[in-house]
Amino acid sequence: MVKFTTLLTPENIRQGVVCSSKKRAFEMISHLVSSQIDDKDPEHSGFECLFSREKLGNSGLGNGVAMPKGRLPKGDKPIAVFLQLNTPIDYESQDHRDVDLIFALLVPSTICGEFAQTILPQLAEKLLDKSLCKQLRAAQSAEEIWQIFEYTDRLNNEETENNMSNGDIN
Template identity: 65%
Template sequence: MIKFSALLAPENIRQGVVCSSKKRVLEMIGHIVAQQQQTEIKSIDEIQCFENLCSREKLGNTSLGNGVAIPRAKLPEGNEACAVFLQLASPIDYDSADKREIDLIFALLIPENRCAEYTEILPELAEKLSDKNLCKQLRNAQSADEIRQIFDYADSYLQEQKQAQNEEAPLTGK
Protein backbone atom coordinates (compact mmCIF):
# COMPACT_ATOMS: atom_id res chain seq x y z
CA MET A 1 0.00 0.00 0.00
CA ILE A 2 1.50 3.31 -1.10
CA LYS A 3 1.46 6.20 1.34
CA PHE A 4 1.12 9.84 0.37
CA SER A 5 3.84 10.67 2.89
CA ALA A 6 6.28 8.36 1.06
CA LEU A 7 5.86 10.34 -2.15
CA LEU A 8 5.12 13.87 -1.01
CA ALA A 9 7.80 15.95 0.71
CA PRO A 10 6.40 18.78 2.87
CA GLU A 11 8.20 21.39 0.75
CA ASN A 12 6.28 20.18 -2.32
CA ILE A 13 2.86 21.07 -0.93
CA ARG A 14 1.30 24.37 -1.94
CA GLN A 15 -1.98 25.79 -0.65
CA GLY A 16 -4.05 28.55 -2.22
CA VAL A 17 -2.08 28.61 -5.46
CA VAL A 18 -3.18 31.15 -8.04
CA CYS A 19 -2.86 29.74 -11.55
CA SER A 20 -4.74 30.75 -14.65
CA SER A 21 -4.28 27.68 -16.84
CA LYS A 22 -3.27 24.06 -17.11
CA LYS A 23 -0.02 25.15 -18.80
CA ARG A 24 0.84 27.42 -15.88
CA VAL A 25 0.15 24.57 -13.40
CA LEU A 26 2.51 22.25 -15.29
CA GLU A 27 5.19 24.99 -15.39
CA MET A 28 4.85 25.44 -11.63
CA ILE A 29 5.18 21.71 -11.02
CA GLY A 30 8.34 21.67 -13.17
CA HIS A 31 9.77 24.55 -11.15
CA ILE A 32 9.03 22.92 -7.79
CA VAL A 33 10.50 19.57 -8.85
CA ALA A 34 13.61 21.21 -10.31
CA GLN A 35 14.18 23.10 -7.04
CA GLN A 36 13.83 19.95 -4.94
CA GLN A 37 15.88 17.72 -7.22
CA GLN A 38 18.85 20.12 -7.41
CA THR A 39 19.86 19.13 -3.90
CA GLU A 40 19.25 15.40 -4.33
CA ILE A 41 20.87 14.63 -7.69
CA LYS A 42 22.85 16.55 -10.26
CA SER A 43 20.06 18.73 -11.58
CA ILE A 44 16.67 18.29 -13.19
CA ASP A 45 15.99 20.87 -15.83
CA GLU A 46 12.77 22.77 -15.13
CA ILE A 47 11.93 23.09 -18.83
CA GLN A 48 12.54 19.38 -19.47
CA CYS A 49 10.26 18.49 -16.55
CA PHE A 50 7.54 20.80 -17.92
CA GLU A 51 7.92 19.35 -21.43
CA ASN A 52 7.69 15.78 -20.07
CA LEU A 53 4.49 16.67 -18.22
CA CYS A 54 3.03 18.25 -21.37
CA SER A 55 4.01 15.26 -23.51
CA ARG A 56 2.27 12.88 -21.12
CA GLU A 57 -0.80 15.10 -21.01
CA LYS A 58 -1.01 14.97 -24.83
CA LEU A 59 -1.29 11.17 -24.60
CA GLY A 60 -4.43 11.50 -22.50
CA ASN A 61 -5.94 13.83 -19.97
CA THR A 62 -4.86 13.02 -16.41
CA SER A 63 -8.01 14.30 -14.73
CA LEU A 64 -9.72 11.84 -12.38
CA GLY A 65 -12.96 13.78 -12.29
CA ASN A 66 -14.46 15.51 -9.24
CA GLY A 67 -11.96 18.39 -9.64
CA VAL A 68 -8.82 16.25 -9.20
CA ALA A 69 -5.94 15.58 -11.59
CA ILE A 70 -2.81 13.41 -11.40
CA PRO A 71 -0.40 14.75 -14.01
CA ARG A 72 2.67 12.55 -14.27
CA ALA A 73 5.91 12.34 -16.15
CA LYS A 74 9.23 10.56 -16.32
CA LEU A 75 12.40 12.03 -14.87
CA PRO A 76 15.63 11.27 -16.76
CA GLU A 77 17.59 10.67 -13.54
CA GLY A 78 17.11 9.74 -9.93
CA ASN A 79 16.13 6.78 -7.81
CA GLU A 80 12.95 7.91 -6.12
CA ALA A 81 9.67 9.27 -7.39
CA CYS A 82 8.56 12.61 -6.10
CA ALA A 83 5.19 14.25 -5.91
CA VAL A 84 3.87 17.80 -5.85
CA PHE A 85 0.47 18.74 -4.46
CA LEU A 86 -1.26 21.97 -5.42
CA GLN A 87 -4.50 23.21 -3.91
CA LEU A 88 -5.62 25.93 -6.29
CA ALA A 89 -7.25 29.12 -5.03
CA SER A 90 -9.80 28.83 -7.83
CA PRO A 91 -10.45 25.99 -10.28
CA ILE A 92 -9.04 25.97 -13.80
CA ASP A 93 -10.16 24.39 -17.05
CA TYR A 94 -8.33 21.09 -17.50
CA ASP A 95 -10.31 19.59 -20.39
CA SER A 96 -11.67 16.97 -17.98
CA ALA A 97 -13.94 14.25 -19.25
CA ASP A 98 -16.55 15.19 -16.63
CA LYS A 99 -16.28 18.87 -17.76
CA ARG A 100 -15.50 19.88 -14.17
CA GLU A 101 -12.72 22.34 -13.51
CA ILE A 102 -9.70 21.20 -11.49
CA ASP A 103 -8.63 22.58 -8.12
CA LEU A 104 -6.64 19.68 -6.61
CA ILE A 105 -3.51 18.49 -8.38
CA PHE A 106 -1.28 15.63 -7.27
CA ALA A 107 1.62 15.45 -9.71
CA LEU A 108 3.85 12.38 -9.78
CA LEU A 109 7.31 12.38 -11.35
CA ILE A 110 9.01 9.03 -11.72
CA PRO A 111 12.62 8.21 -12.65
CA GLU A 112 12.74 6.37 -15.97
CA ASN A 113 14.53 3.41 -14.41
CA ARG A 114 11.65 2.90 -11.89
CA CYS A 115 8.59 3.44 -14.10
CA ALA A 116 7.39 -0.17 -14.04
CA GLU A 117 7.02 -0.34 -10.27
CA TYR A 118 5.36 3.06 -9.95
CA THR A 119 2.94 2.39 -12.81
CA GLU A 120 1.49 -0.34 -10.62
CA ILE A 121 0.62 2.13 -7.84
CA LEU A 122 -1.24 4.62 -10.05
CA PRO A 123 -4.63 2.88 -9.72
CA GLU A 124 -4.29 2.82 -5.93
CA LEU A 125 -3.27 6.47 -5.87
CA ALA A 126 -6.19 7.39 -8.13
CA GLU A 127 -8.60 5.47 -5.89
CA LYS A 128 -7.38 7.31 -2.79
CA LEU A 129 -7.61 10.70 -4.50
CA SER A 130 -11.15 9.91 -5.65
CA ASP A 131 -12.35 9.76 -2.04
CA LYS A 132 -14.85 12.62 -1.72
CA ASN A 133 -14.21 13.11 2.00
CA LEU A 134 -10.46 13.40 1.45
CA CYS A 135 -11.00 15.89 -1.39
CA LYS A 136 -13.37 17.97 0.74
CA GLN A 137 -10.79 18.18 3.52
CA LEU A 138 -8.01 19.08 1.07
CA ARG A 139 -10.17 21.82 -0.46
CA ASN A 140 -10.93 23.30 2.97
CA ALA A 141 -7.33 23.21 4.22
CA GLN A 142 -5.94 26.63 5.11
CA SER A 143 -2.20 25.88 5.01
CA ALA A 144 0.38 23.52 3.58
CA ASP A 145 0.88 22.10 7.10
CA GLU A 146 -2.82 21.32 7.34
CA ILE A 147 -2.71 19.60 3.95
CA ARG A 148 0.25 17.51 5.15
CA GLN A 149 -1.70 16.51 8.27
CA ILE A 150 -4.68 15.50 6.13
CA PHE A 151 -2.46 13.29 3.98
CA ASP A 152 -0.82 11.77 7.09
CA TYR A 153 -4.24 11.01 8.56
CA ALA A 154 -5.44 9.59 5.23
CA ASP A 155 -2.40 7.28 5.15
CA SER A 156 -3.17 5.81 8.56
CA TYR A 157 -6.96 5.78 8.14
CA LEU A 158 -6.89 4.15 4.72
CA GLN A 159 -4.40 1.55 5.93
CA GLU A 160 -6.62 0.71 8.92
CA GLN A 161 -9.62 0.48 6.59
CA LYS A 162 -7.77 -1.87 4.23
CA GLN A 163 -6.65 -4.07 7.14
CA ALA A 164 -10.22 -4.26 8.42
CA GLN A 165 -11.44 -5.31 4.97
CA ASN A 166 -8.76 -8.01 4.79
CA GLU A 167 -9.76 -9.33 8.21
CA GLU A 168 -13.45 -9.42 7.22
CA ALA A 169 -12.78 -11.17 3.91
CA PRO A 170 -13.73 -14.83 4.11
CA LEU A 171 -10.88 -17.28 3.94
CA THR A 172 -10.84 -19.29 0.77
CA GLY A 173 -8.86 -22.36 0.12
CA LYS A 174 -9.07 -26.08 -0.06
Protein backbone atom coordinates in the same frame (compact mmCIF):
# COMPACT_ATOMS: atom_id res chain seq x y z
CA MET B 1 -1.09 0.06 -0.11
CA VAL B 2 0.45 3.32 -1.31
CA LYS B 3 0.81 6.16 1.17
CA PHE B 4 0.59 9.84 0.29
CA THR B 5 3.27 10.63 2.86
CA THR B 6 5.69 8.20 1.24
CA LEU B 7 5.46 10.02 -2.10
CA LEU B 8 4.95 13.59 -0.94
CA THR B 9 6.93 15.92 1.30
CA PRO B 10 5.53 18.92 3.18
CA GLU B 11 7.81 21.19 1.12
CA ASN B 12 6.06 20.12 -2.09
CA ILE B 13 2.57 21.13 -0.95
CA ARG B 14 1.02 24.48 -1.83
CA GLN B 15 -2.34 25.82 -0.68
CA GLY B 16 -4.41 28.61 -2.24
CA VAL B 17 -2.35 28.69 -5.42
CA VAL B 18 -3.27 31.36 -7.96
CA CYS B 19 -2.97 29.74 -11.36
CA SER B 20 -4.69 30.56 -14.65
CA SER B 21 -4.10 27.44 -16.76
CA LYS B 22 -2.82 23.89 -16.94
CA LYS B 23 0.41 25.19 -18.51
CA ARG B 24 0.95 27.59 -15.59
CA ALA B 25 0.30 24.74 -13.13
CA PHE B 26 2.94 22.61 -14.88
CA GLU B 27 5.38 25.53 -14.76
CA MET B 28 4.76 25.96 -11.04
CA ILE B 29 5.21 22.24 -10.39
CA SER B 30 8.44 22.24 -12.42
CA HIS B 31 9.77 25.21 -10.47
CA LEU B 32 8.94 23.51 -7.16
CA VAL B 33 10.80 20.31 -8.04
CA SER B 34 13.73 21.86 -9.90
CA SER B 35 16.10 21.42 -6.95
CA GLN B 36 15.07 17.76 -6.69
CA ILE B 37 15.73 16.78 -10.32
CA ASP B 38 19.17 15.62 -11.47
CA ASP B 39 19.45 17.44 -14.79
CA LYS B 40 21.36 20.35 -16.37
CA ASP B 41 18.11 22.30 -16.77
CA PRO B 42 15.82 20.75 -14.13
CA GLU B 43 12.97 23.26 -14.38
CA HIS B 44 12.67 22.77 -18.14
CA SER B 45 13.12 19.02 -17.74
CA GLY B 46 10.27 18.78 -15.21
CA PHE B 47 7.95 20.82 -17.42
CA GLU B 48 8.78 18.76 -20.51
CA CYS B 49 8.19 15.49 -18.63
CA LEU B 50 4.72 16.61 -17.58
CA PHE B 51 3.79 18.29 -20.86
CA SER B 52 4.91 15.43 -23.13
CA ARG B 53 2.96 12.90 -21.05
CA GLU B 54 -0.13 15.15 -21.07
CA LYS B 55 -0.06 15.11 -24.89
CA LEU B 56 -0.69 11.35 -24.74
CA GLY B 57 -3.88 11.75 -22.69
CA ASN B 58 -5.49 14.16 -20.27
CA SER B 59 -4.58 13.62 -16.63
CA GLY B 60 -7.88 14.93 -15.26
CA LEU B 61 -9.36 12.20 -13.06
CA GLY B 62 -12.75 13.87 -12.62
CA ASN B 63 -14.44 15.53 -9.64
CA GLY B 64 -12.08 18.54 -9.96
CA VAL B 65 -8.95 16.41 -9.46
CA ALA B 66 -5.97 15.97 -11.79
CA MET B 67 -2.98 13.68 -11.52
CA PRO B 68 -0.40 14.77 -14.10
CA LYS B 69 2.62 12.55 -14.32
CA GLY B 70 5.91 12.49 -16.14
CA ARG B 71 8.88 10.21 -16.68
CA LEU B 72 12.25 11.39 -15.40
CA PRO B 73 15.31 10.13 -17.31
CA LYS B 74 17.31 9.97 -14.06
CA GLY B 75 16.64 9.50 -10.38
CA ASP B 76 15.85 6.73 -7.95
CA LYS B 77 12.58 7.83 -6.36
CA PRO B 78 9.37 9.53 -7.43
CA ILE B 79 8.81 13.22 -6.75
CA ALA B 80 5.27 14.35 -5.90
CA VAL B 81 3.71 17.81 -5.68
CA PHE B 82 0.26 18.74 -4.44
CA LEU B 83 -1.43 22.02 -5.39
CA GLN B 84 -4.72 23.25 -3.97
CA LEU B 85 -5.77 25.98 -6.40
CA ASN B 86 -7.43 29.18 -5.25
CA THR B 87 -9.78 29.08 -8.25
CA PRO B 88 -10.49 26.03 -10.43
CA ILE B 89 -8.96 26.02 -13.92
CA ASP B 90 -10.12 24.58 -17.23
CA TYR B 91 -8.23 21.31 -17.48
CA GLU B 92 -10.11 19.77 -20.41
CA SER B 93 -11.09 16.85 -18.16
CA GLN B 94 -13.40 14.17 -19.50
CA ASP B 95 -16.12 15.17 -17.04
CA HIS B 96 -15.78 18.82 -18.20
CA ARG B 97 -15.32 19.92 -14.60
CA ASP B 98 -12.67 22.51 -13.79
CA VAL B 99 -9.77 21.31 -11.63
CA ASP B 100 -8.73 22.73 -8.27
CA LEU B 101 -6.74 19.82 -6.79
CA ILE B 102 -3.56 18.68 -8.55
CA PHE B 103 -1.39 15.77 -7.42
CA ALA B 104 1.60 15.65 -9.78
CA LEU B 105 4.12 12.83 -10.01
CA LEU B 106 7.50 12.70 -11.68
CA VAL B 107 8.70 9.10 -11.77
CA PRO B 108 12.18 7.82 -12.73
CA SER B 109 12.08 5.80 -15.94
CA THR B 110 13.62 2.80 -14.14
CA ILE B 111 10.45 2.26 -12.08
CA CYS B 112 7.76 3.66 -14.41
CA GLY B 113 6.34 0.29 -15.44
CA GLU B 114 5.94 -1.00 -11.90
CA PHE B 115 4.60 2.37 -10.77
CA ALA B 116 1.97 2.52 -13.52
CA GLN B 117 0.68 -0.96 -12.75
CA THR B 118 0.51 -0.81 -8.96
CA ILE B 119 0.81 2.68 -7.48
CA LEU B 120 -1.05 4.92 -9.95
CA PRO B 121 -4.39 3.07 -9.86
CA GLN B 122 -4.38 3.04 -6.03
CA LEU B 123 -3.44 6.69 -5.89
CA ALA B 124 -6.13 7.70 -8.38
CA GLU B 125 -8.76 5.81 -6.38
CA LYS B 126 -7.73 7.57 -3.17
CA LEU B 127 -7.65 10.99 -4.82
CA LEU B 128 -11.20 10.56 -6.07
CA ASP B 129 -12.56 9.92 -2.57
CA LYS B 130 -15.20 12.64 -2.07
CA SER B 131 -14.54 12.98 1.65
CA LEU B 132 -10.80 13.44 1.09
CA CYS B 133 -11.42 15.99 -1.68
CA LYS B 134 -13.77 17.96 0.55
CA GLN B 135 -11.14 18.11 3.31
CA LEU B 136 -8.38 19.11 0.90
CA ARG B 137 -10.52 21.88 -0.59
CA ALA B 138 -11.36 23.23 2.88
CA ALA B 139 -7.74 23.23 4.10
CA GLN B 140 -6.42 26.67 4.99
CA SER B 141 -2.69 25.93 4.89
CA ALA B 142 -0.11 23.60 3.38
CA GLU B 143 0.50 22.21 6.87
CA GLU B 144 -3.19 21.34 7.21
CA ILE B 145 -3.08 19.56 3.84
CA TRP B 146 -0.08 17.53 5.04
CA GLN B 147 -1.99 16.60 8.20
CA ILE B 148 -4.96 15.47 6.09
CA PHE B 149 -2.67 13.21 4.06
CA GLU B 150 -1.07 11.83 7.25
CA TYR B 151 -4.50 11.12 8.74
CA THR B 152 -5.69 9.46 5.51
CA ASP B 153 -2.59 7.24 5.46
CA ARG B 154 -3.13 6.28 9.10
CA LEU B 155 -6.79 5.38 8.45
CA ASN B 156 -5.88 3.31 5.40
CA ASN B 157 -3.16 1.53 7.36
CA GLU B 158 -5.58 0.68 10.19
CA GLU B 159 -8.18 -0.51 7.68
CA THR B 160 -5.60 -2.76 6.00
CA GLU B 161 -4.50 -4.19 9.35
CA ASN B 162 -8.12 -4.85 10.37
CA ASN B 163 -8.84 -6.60 7.07
CA MET B 164 -5.75 -8.78 7.47
CA SER B 165 -6.63 -9.73 11.06
CA ASN B 166 -10.13 -10.68 9.87
CA GLY B 167 -8.68 -12.90 7.15
CA ASP B 168 -9.67 -10.54 4.32
CA ILE B 169 -6.64 -10.08 2.06
CA ASN B 170 -8.28 -7.60 -0.31
